Amino acid sequence: MNKAELIESVKRFFAEDIGQGDITSQAIFTPDQIGHAKFIAKDSFIVCGMENIALPVFQTKNPAISCVKSSEDGAKANIGDTLLSLTGPVLDLLAAERVALNLVQRLCGIATLTSQFVEKVKDLPVRIVDTRKTTPGLRMLEKYAVRVGGGHNHRFNLADAVLIKDNHIAACGSTTSAVNQVRQTIPHTLKVEVEAETFEQVKECLACNVEVIMLDNMDTQKMRDAVNIAKGKALLEASGGVTLENVREIAETGVDIISIGALTHSAIACDISMKLEVD
């Protein structure tokens, strides 16, 4: 993760959540009162972001906030577990609480959902990967949570990978001519990935040496057909409609990669609360 970028984001999140200041707490606490805060799990889930996201959030508010103890990313938390223990000025702990919780609750949710998918296929040679269907402004963090959950990342943005879709193919007349046209300009460091909806398109992709073929909303029988002819010649990525129920069946077709938008757009926030004691 890019920590400088995280801190810039956190400053904006504080502006949004704190505004001119926590007028309630400032009426009650003085800047020199010290407190001890704990993040407590209210549910079972995979931990994500205590030390390298929640802690920097608090320290962006006040670098004097120190971390007493924190759970490791990827660990399993159970109800009642203390995930993060902090010491610092009460006013700063309270001011940063909501931004920190809002972030890590979401990220634990993504890591947990990802780990459930990964668990289903853990004995198979397949990668679970994310998509660009992330929360605007939080992509770096959400893709990190996918990795914490055992998943891998697909492209970060439109500039760092090539993905030729139906509109591109239609505009060029054929998959082959789209691939040729794209190869003329893209850096030689990038593979070409092409969306295929039919077996014919898979064959055309292979014919022009496409490095990755996205099997778009195919049923598992079609996927198996694609694997039969493409395995070892191109990477095959299954995409569309993947659920915890069907992910294993899809993986068993032999595809190399399964991409799942739900990892980031449909994860539910985990329940974490902050307990505070004032000296």
Place this chain on the structure above:
Amino acid sequence: MNKAELIESVKRFFAEDIGQGDITSQAIFTPDQIGHAKFIAKDSFIVCGMENIALPVFQTKNPAISCVKSSEDGAKANIGDTLLSLTGPVLDLLAAERVALNLVQRLCGIATLTSQFVEKVKDLPVRIVDTRKTTPGLRMLEKYAVRVGGGHNHRFNLADAVLIKDNHIAACGSTTSAVNQVRQTIPHTLKVEVEAETFEQVKECLACNVEVIMLDNMDTQKMRDAVNIAKGKALLEASGGVTLENVREIAETGVDIISIGALTHSAIACDISMKLEVD
């Protein structure tokens, strides 16, 4: 909504999602090719943000993109409905697609979930309100979606309302002294809201003329007791553990407000896709 703030956010979202440019599309389309894009509902839900969020996203990319037609906020969409029709340069439609979809899919989800809560209690004199448990960076948009769904907003940030919680009370020794201390400094334009967990605390709040009492994680019997003594003297806000299953029972206690974090932290993205035709 604050449009200037929306546009600043969208610029950051583009930097995140587009990076140096859509290298695939730029290899295939020229800047003068015009296309027609439609947002299509793939599910049933409450529409949110077509004209005043998705459209500005596209127009931030290129002000020349024009809106042919858009669904109204709060309308019910059915599978297959066209929610938004746009005309403009293909390269810009494709570049802005993902940010626009990621935003409105989430906002439609929030509006839809809110409307389900509102529907349950529509014949009762109670407000469904949100919390600060929003996505960092998207609070303005998410609180807007709550309103589209028929809900109301709680405070926007820590500066624009007073909410005295357990830590504040403990630090002052009693609810009464916390209320008195806060009243000395806050602007006279703000009400005082206090968290109460017991019937005794509700009585103490009334004794010091608190304007809003948050009934924190009370069961409905306790809520009814609170309503009995407080109705008309202070606003009563039920908070904690509200679900679609129990929201009506809570409303029937006679509380004035029900605040629900799930409106924003647990809404699932609605399914919308963009169809593109190139001239």
Place this chain on the structure above:
Amino acid sequence: MNKAELIESVKRFFAEDIGQGDITSQAIFTPDQIGHAKFIAKDSFIVCGMENIALPVFQTKNPAISCVKSSEDGAKANIGDTLLSLTGPVLDLLAAERVALNLVQRLCGIATLTSQFVEKVKDLPVRIVDTRKTTPGLRMLEKYAVRVGGGHNHRFNLADAVLIKDNHIAACGSTTSAVNQVRQTIPHTLKVEVEAETFEQVKECLACNVEVIMLDNMDTQKMRDAVNIAKGKALLEASGGVTLENVREIAETGVDIISIGALTHSAIACDISMKLEVD
């Protein structure tokens, strides 16, 4: 005060005042020369902002500048008093001098003027409050200076309080319908304040349970009439044409709040100079 926001502002103020650098001083001093600077009062006034505004200004230039001693906010300064003593690199002390002085001279002026108003009514149960007539870009600091002078703050911006004025009432047809319309959408945490120019309007405000009534440019007889019927039912805020000469007479009418634009738009800078000794 929000220190992060202060520091962002100070960076802009330095860009404005220092530009590419203090070319005179850089030709004469080396970065390792240490100096001792003192802010000296050249007049009598109420101190504001030595430790939490001037000091952060200097430390934004160079965190190595240390504070030897500083006067407390709200203290009375006399001619010749040392208000702030600093030690640090001469080049940084000189570079930050003008921004720091320009800020605190103005803020001391506001605190001093406020304290003069407050002094006039100190034995009466009334608040002296500010308005939004602050210097663009300095509202947070100027409202702080009002508090240092013993005053209170009115709303910070258009979003954190409701103030229904003549244009709003005219558009709705009546005070009552304006109030009803506003109450449908605003958060339940906010009071409603309404501008009243006549006794009839005060009565209408009471009839619809407005929480705060602004008595706009009323003479003191009218204010007394309003107090007679409204005291205890709504807060009464006197506004318009308040001076050091008439503030006591206004307060004696029994109003709860007196708002004064002059606190911030007509305070004169106090005279403070910086004396520097180089090691």
Place this chain on the structure above:
Amino acid sequence: MNKAELIESVKRFFAEDIGQGDITSQAIFTPDQIGHAKFIAKDSFIVCGMENIALPVFQTKNPAISCVKSSEDGAKANIGDTLLSLTGPVLDLLAAERVALNLVQRLCGIATLTSQFVEKVKDLPVRIVDTRKTTPGLRMLEKYAVRVGGGHNHRFNLADAVLIKDNHIAACGSTTSAVNQVRQTIPHTLKVEVEAETFEQVKECLACNVEVIMLDNMDTQKMRDAVNIAKGKALLEASGGVTLENVREIAETGVDIISIGALTHSAIACDISMKLEVD
């Protein structure tokens, strides 16, 4: 003036004054309601900034706001005069009102005070100039107001002119050595100005061909002595303690320039109000 910089500042001023939005007006007006706003003088003063400051403020809020008529900078306004007439969406006129007024009220004040000084010496060959004692964040605007009032500008910041002061001289041992040291590094496009407190220092300045000599807090007899020996050899700038009462006496000594901090730090806001009619 640098319009791009003005607009960036105005965006920040709106963030400060409007926050998430004008919740009162948004509850009452719709975005398509059109209004007509007029800035009305409530006092007599020199006009500053109607067309090139207030208007861009409104147009930064909404470019669709149009200017019907505006007073010229430098014109004399009398009570009741309409200074600026605007047409546009009511919500945007109301949202931008306070920032626009706060700015031009201050700027008219500066232009008016400057013009009073200029008027006193208008038949003498002397310039009235400002200082760096401006409001942090508003220097460009305030220096513009000085010019509108008939004054001239001293240096904009520490980088665009040389001013050797007592600390610099002390550090170098003598005026002569300070001047020599500075001349080694500064661009050849800049004059050297030196602060002199005594007649001896004026002579030393002349001896080393200083282009501008600041007569710092000298009485008028000393100024005349300086003029006697320096006239035509260096520009003489009187500085310190200049008032409307003594400015003519100072000018009559024959100095070339009189610099006055009060132009910007002690000008009082002029009284202007906005009248609004809704279609």
Place this chain on the structure above:
Amino acid sequence: MNKAELIESVKRFFAEDIGQGDITSQAIFTPDQIGHAKFIAKDSFIVCGMENIALPVFQTKNPAISCVKSSEDGAKANIGDTLLSLTGPVLDLLAAERVALNLVQRLCGIATLTSQFVEKVKDLPVRIVDTRKTTPGLRMLEKYAVRVGGGHNHRFNLADAVLIKDNHIAACGSTTSAVNQVRQTIPHTLKVEVEAETFEQVKECLACNVEVIMLDNMDTQKMRDAVNIAKGKALLEASGGVTLENVREIAETGVDIISIGALTHSAIACDISMKLEVD
């Protein structure tokens, strides 16, 4: 190119070059004087950036500046050719002149140098590519100029391609283990490129199916050896010490790609001047 990013950069360049304003021109021209500006070639070179860089620079200053005519990117310019004709306010043409010229003179230089390399090998199946040795802040523009000159781009930044260098290999113990370790985490859309200094390393790269092998500072004999065993199995990129004198010899070894830092770090600015006529 990302135009939004270009405009943000140009605003910073104007702040740097214009500061508070062009005080010379503002003393002489009024804002309504119109002029006609022409960029004239004072040398022969490849044109780059007239319409999509210089023009947006001027239009960032004032959108009312219009382009009468401009040369196409990649065209050959001869001494005396008019490259760009603009009409607009004289003050804005003069204010934007230097930033626009400083940019396009450099970019024409890069395009011209690139085209000289490309010309040398135009009949061979090899790409001339750039490196990350670009001017900080101008990478997007400089990489565009390389494309205009007929070259291709290597990776844009450290995140969008994998390049395993000597330090990475040393840390892992071997090329093979470095490649394996990297493949575990990188997105499946990226190729792996590895630096090889010896023939043994080239063989090891082939053994682990590296997609691109950088032949680092090899002599042409070694390159030919590498081509013999790797051609068709991996892309071969020659790197280090490439000049106009030796580029053809290198290309004739059969490598696929030649990367050249000099394209961007050693191109000399082309000579272009602006001629202005005032109406």
Place this chain on the structure above:
Amino acid sequence: MNKAELIESVKRFFAEDIGQGDITSQAIFTPDQIGHAKFIAKDSFIVCGMENIALPVFQTKNPAISCVKSSEDGAKANIGDTLLSLTGPVLDLLAAERVALNLVQRLCGIATLTSQFVEKVKDLPVRIVDTRKTTPGLRMLEKYAVRVGGGHNHRFNLADAVLIKDNHIAACGSTTSAVNQVRQTIPHTLKVEVEAETFEQVKECLACNVEVIMLDNMDTQKMRDAVNIAKGKALLEASGGVTLENVREIAETGVDIISIGALTHSAIACDISMKLEVD
């Protein structure tokens, strides 16, 4: 130099060069691995920017990076010399390497070229100065490099000096009227510089007491004529077509200043590499 401005620029340069992170190195090194980096000269040149530019670049990435040793600005480096030794986390050393090298290679190039010009005229009373033909975004750094090379700076931007050129003169009708017009508004701290192409213009400049006369593209005979009449009355600046070959001849005409655009627009990057050892 303005360090705060340097650091803001470096953050942008990192965003450009690092993007989401160095995916290669992050797959191989852990954040706690420490390394030792050395900048090694691969050529002979004048050192510029090791301690006050390259070091802050690295410390902007991670303040924990410490400097073991660095060469002084202005020193002569020979092939193989170690210019800068750093210790810190390997990941941060690698991430900041390219930005730091790209900057100092260019700056050493400028300092070296400047020193070659300065050396040619070192026994003559003449200044070598730069122009505004710098790299957009790097002016502060490049003008610093000119000073390190023994040169001086001309104006920083259009606001801090007056330079009356042919277009200004033409618009006013004559040099004299242009000078008079400009003098009415500019601050009294600035000299007036005027471009002269003929001997007549030089005489006219002298007649109106212009402080600096730019001899624009004159041959050395004309320069000598100008020196004959102007020496001691105005500073004479030779400009246009200055090379290492003719700079001495120009200096020998007796002009005071020689300005050279090539110092910044045509300096070639010096060759420096970073060697890294991992603990």
